[in-house]
Amino acid sequence: MSTVRTETVNGRKNSQIKNDLNDHDLSNVDLSTIDWDNLADENGHFGIYGGCFASETLMEAIQELDEAYNSLKNDPEFQASYDNDLRNYVGRPSPLYHAERWSKQLGGAQIYLKREDLNHTGAHKINNTIGQALLAKHMGKPRIIAETGAGQHGVATATIAARLGLECVVYMGEVDVERQAPNVYRMKLLGAEVRPVSSGSKTLKDALNEAMRDWVTNVDNTFYCIGTVAGPHPYPSMVRNFQTIIGREAKEQCLEQTGRLPDALIACIGGGSNAIGLFHEFLADLDVKIYGVEAAGHGLATGEHAAPLSMAKPGVLHGNRMYLMADKDGQVVEPHSISAGLDYPGVGPEHCLLKDLGRSHAVAVTDDEAMEAFHSLTRIEGIIPALESSHALAYAMKLAPTMDKDKTIIINLSGRGDKDINTVAALEGIKL
Amino acid sequence: MSGRLTECFATLKEDNRKALIPYITAGDSNPTITVPLMHRMVEAGADIIELGVPFSDPMADGPTIQLACERALEHHTSLHDVVDMVTEFRQTNTTTPIVLMGYLNPVEAFGYEEFAKAAKECGIDGLLTVDLPPEESTQLVAVLKKYDIDPIFLLSPTTTEDRIGKIVHAGSGYLYYVSLKGVTGSSALNVDEVATNVAKIKTQTTLPVGVGFGIKDAESASAVAAVSDGVIVGSAIVKIIENNPDDTDTILDQIGALLSSMREAMDK
Numbered sequence: 120m121s122t123v124r125t126e127t128v129n130g131r132k133n134s135q136i137k138n139d140l141n142d143h144d145l146s147n148v149d150l151s152t153i154d155w156d157n158l159a160d161e162n163g164h165f166g167i168y169g170g171c172f173a174s175e176t177l178m179e180a181i182q183e184l185d186e187a188y189n190s191l192k193n194d195p196e197f198q199a200s201y202d203n204d205l206r207n208y209v210g211r212p213s214p215l216y217h218a219e220r221w222s223k224q225l226g227g228a229q230i231y232l233k234r235e236d237l238n239h240t241g242a243h244k245i246n247n248t249i250g251q252a253l254l255a256k257h258m259g260k261p262r263i264i265a266e267t268g269a270g271q272h273g274v275a276t277a278t279i280a281a282r283l284g285l286e287c288v289v290y291m292g293e294v295d296v297e298r299q300a301p302n303v304y305r306m307k308l309l310g311a312e313v314r315p316v317s318s319g320s321k322t323l324k325d326a327l328n329e330a331m332r333d334w335v336t337n338v339d340n341t342f343y344c345i346g347t348v349a350g351p352h353p354y355p356s357m358v359r360n361f362q363t364i365i366g367r368e369a370k371e372q373c374l375e376q377t378g379r380l381p382d383a384l385i386a387c388i389g390g391g392s393n394a395i396g397l398f399h400e401f402l403a404d405l406d407v408k409i410y411g412v413e414a415a416g417h418g419l420a421t422g423e424h425a426a427p428l429s430m431a432k433p434g435v436l437h438g439n440r441m442y443l444m445a446d447k448d449g450q451v452v453e454p455h456s457i458s459a460g461l462d463y464p465g466v467g468p469e470h471c472l473l474k475d476l477g478r479s480h481a482v483a484v485t486d487d488e489a490m491e492a493f494h495s496l497t498r499i500e501g502i503i504p505a506l507e508s509s510h511a512l513a514y515a516m517k518l519a520p521t522m523d524k525d526k527t528i529i530i531n532l533s534g535r536g537d538k539d540i541n542t543v544a545a546l547e548g549i550k551l
Numbered sequence: 552m553s554g555r556l557t558e559c560f561a562t563l564k565e566d567n568r569k570a571l572i573p574y575i576t577a578g579d580s581n582p583t584i585t586v587p588l589m590h591r592m593v594e595a596g597a598d599i600i601e602l603g604v605p606f607s608d609p610m611a612d613g614p615t616i617q618l619a620c621e622r623a624l625e626h627h628t629s630l631h632d633v634v635d636m637v638t639e640f641r642q643t644n645t646t647t648p649i650v651l652m653g654y655l656n657p658v659e660a661f662g663y664e665e666f667a668k669a670a671k672e673c674g675i676d677g678l679l680t681v682d683l684p685p686e687e688s689t690q691l692v693a694v695l696k697k698y699d700i701d702p703i704f705l706l707s708p709t710t711t712e713d714r715i716g717k718i719v720h721a722g723s724g725y726l727y728y729v730s731l732k733g734v735t736g737s738s739a740l741n742v743d744e745v746a747t748n749v750a751k752i753k754t755q756t757t758l759p760v761g762v763g764f765g766i767k768d769a770e771s772a773s774a775v776a777a778v779s780d781g782v783i784v785g786s787a788i789v790k791i792i793e794n795n796p797d798d799t800d801t802i803l804d805q806i807g808a809l810l811s812s813m814r815e816a817m818d819k
C-alpha cells in the first residue's frame with residue numbers, strides 16, 4: 120500500500136488561490152471547490168506562500184533536483200525500491216493504536232495513535248530521508264548533508280546514508296547538540312560527521328543556514344536532504360509526498376477499525392512534515408477537523424514561543440514565504456520551545472495556506488502542558504512519546520473531553536521519547 | 552533606470568576606466584561610522600557604494616559578513632536606519648550611486664511600495680536582494696521601476712544560458728556576476744573563468760557587468776577589472792572593521808588605503 124504519491128494534474132486549477140501580495144484574502148473561498156492535491160502551482164506557490172527564494176548560486180542545483188524528482192516520482196522502479204524500503208527497512212505500515220485507557224481517563228472522544236514512533240530510528244523522519252537518499256543516489260551525488268533540530272532527522276539521514284554508502288554531514292545548533300546528546304552520539308556511530316553551529320540562536324534555523332552555505336559551496340557533489348516541508352520548491356511538495364504514506368495508512372486503518380472516518384486529526388507542527396503527512400489524505404474530507412499544534416513555549420503572550428501560524432505574519436526565509444516570526448524590521452526572532460524539533464520560527468507553506476483557507480486550525484500548547492501530556496501517556500499507556508509529539512497529545516487532552524465518547528481523534532505520534540529523557544530528567548532535577 | 556547608475560557607467564566608459572564598488576554592512580561596527588566611511592571610500596576612488604542591509608540570517612554569506620550583520624544588529628540597525636544614513640550621505644554627495652544589498656525579508660517588512668518611495672526620496676539608486684531570483688521578483692521589480700530604482704540581480708558560474716536571458720531582462724543598472732561557487736569571503740578566484748563567463752553574459756546584454764566574490768587586493772582587482780566593467784569588494788573591507796571594531800580612525804585609514812591601492816592598480 121505504500122507508494123510515492125503523485126500529483127495528478129486533473130484540470131481543476133484552484134484559480135481562486137492567488138499569488139498576489141496585495142490581494143490574497145481567502146476567507147470567502149468555497150472549500151468544496153478546491154482540488155486539494157494541487158494546492159501549489161508548478162513553481163511551488165501555495166498562494167503567496169512557498170516559491171523558490173534562493174540565491175542565484177543555488178538555482179542551478181535546485182532546478183537539477185526538481186527535474187530529477189519530477190522524472191523519478193512516477194518511475195515504477197524508483198517507487199518499488201522506496202516501497203520496499205518502507206516495508207522491510209522501516210517496518211511499515213506503522214500501527215494505528217486505540218489508546219483505550221487514556222481515552223477513558225480523558226473522558227471523551229476515542230483516541231487513536233498513529234505509531235510513527237515504532238518506525239526504524241524512532242520517528243516519521245525516515246519516510247522522507249529514504250526517499251531523498253534514493254534520489255541522491257540516482258543523481259550520482261556521493262555526499263549528503265542535513266540540518267537537524269531534535270536530531271531525529273539527522274539520525275534518519277545518517278542511517279540511510281550508512282546503508283547506501285553515502286558520505287554524511289549533519290549541521291546541528293549548539294543548543295540542540297547539548298539537549299539531544301543521545302542522538303548526536305547515534306549519528307556519530309552511524310558514521311556521520313556532526314558539525315555544531317554556533318551562530319544566531321544556535322538552534323534549528325541556524326543549522327539550516329549553515330547547511331545552505333555548505334550546499335552552495337559544494338553543489339557539484341552534494342545533495343541537501345531537508346527534514347521538513349519547508350525550503351525552496353520542490354522541497355515542500357517533495358517532502359510532503361514522502362510523508363503522505365502516514366495519512367493513507369491511517370485512513371485505511373481507521374476505516375478498518377472503526378468503520379468510518381475520524382472526526383479530528385491532531386499533529387504537532389515544527390516545519391510541518393509529520394502533520395502534513397497525516398493531514399493530506401484527509402483534506403478533501405471536509406467533515407474531518409484538522410488541528411496543527413504549535414509550541415507555545417513559555418506562553419504565547421510572553422513572546423517566547425515557536426508558534427508562527429498562531430502569532431506571526433508572512434515573511435521570507437530559507438527559500439520560501441511562510442508565516443515567520445520576525446520583528447518589525449523583518450529580523451527573524453529567536454523562537455523558544457522545550458522541544459528542539461519544534462524550535463523553528465517558520466512553518467511550511469502548505470500549512471500557511473491551509474490555515475488561511477480555514478481548512479486547518481492552528482492551536483498551541485505550552486512547554487508545561489506538553490510535559491504533562493508526556494508523563495500522562497507514559498504512565499497510562501506505556502508509551503514514552505517524543506517531546507514534539509507530546510504537544511499533539513497535550514492538545515488532545517483539551518479537545519477530547521469536549522467531544523462525545525463515540526467520536527474519534529487520530530493523533531500522529533510522530534516519534535518516541537528516548538532521545539528526550541535527559542531533558543525531562545534535568546527539568547525534574549534528576550541527574551542521570 | 553536610475554540616472555546616477557547610468558551616468559556613472561557612461562562616464563567610466565568615456566574615461567576608459569572600470570567601476571570600483573566597495574561593499575560595507577550599514578551599522579558595522581556601529582551606526583555612526585557608516586556615513587563617514589562612505590565618504591572616505593568615495594575619496595579613495597569608489598565609483599558606486601553597495602550598502603549592506605543587516606539581516607539576522609544571511610544564508611548566502613560567509614563568516615566575515617555574518618559577523619558584520621551581527622555587529623550591526625547589536626545596534627538594531629534597520630532598513631529605516633539605512634534610509635536615514637543615505638539621506639545624511641546625500642547632503643554632501645549627490646553623485647555617487649548607492650545600491651542596497653541584502654535579503655528580502657526586511658524589504659517585505661518595510662513594504663515594497665513604502666520602501667521604493669523612501670528609497671527614491673533619499674537617493675538610493677538600486678536594490679539587490681540576494682534571495683530573490685527573477686522568477687519571484689515580478690511584484691517587487693514593478694514597484695522599483697515605478698520609482699526609478701534599479702533592480703540588480705546576481706549571476707553565477709552555474710547560471711544556464713536560459714536563465715541568463717531571464718536575468719538580464721529583469722535587471723537594470725548593472726549585473727552582479729558572482730565569481731565562484733560558495734558564500735561571500737571564499738578565496739579561490741579564477742580570472743580566466745571569470746573572463747569566459749562575463750563574455751558569455753555580454754552576448755545577451757548591453758548592461759555593465761560587475762564581478763564580486765574573492766577580490767581582496769590590488770592585484771585581484773586589476774585582473775578582474777581587465778575582463779569586466781567593475782569589481783565589487785566586500786569581505787576584504789569588512790575584515791578591516793572586524794579587526795578594529797572600536798577604532799574608527801584605523802578603519803577609515805585602512806579601508807581608504809586598500810581602495811586607493813585597488814584604484815591605482817585598476818587605472819594603470
Ligand SMILES: Cc1ncc(COP(=O)(O)O)c(C=O)c1O
Nearest residue numbers: 271389390391392393460507534
Ligand atoms: C518526533 C518529531 N516530531 C515532530 C518533529 C517536527 O518536525 P515536523 O513538523 O517537520 O514534523 C520532529 C523534528 O525533529 C520530530 O523529531
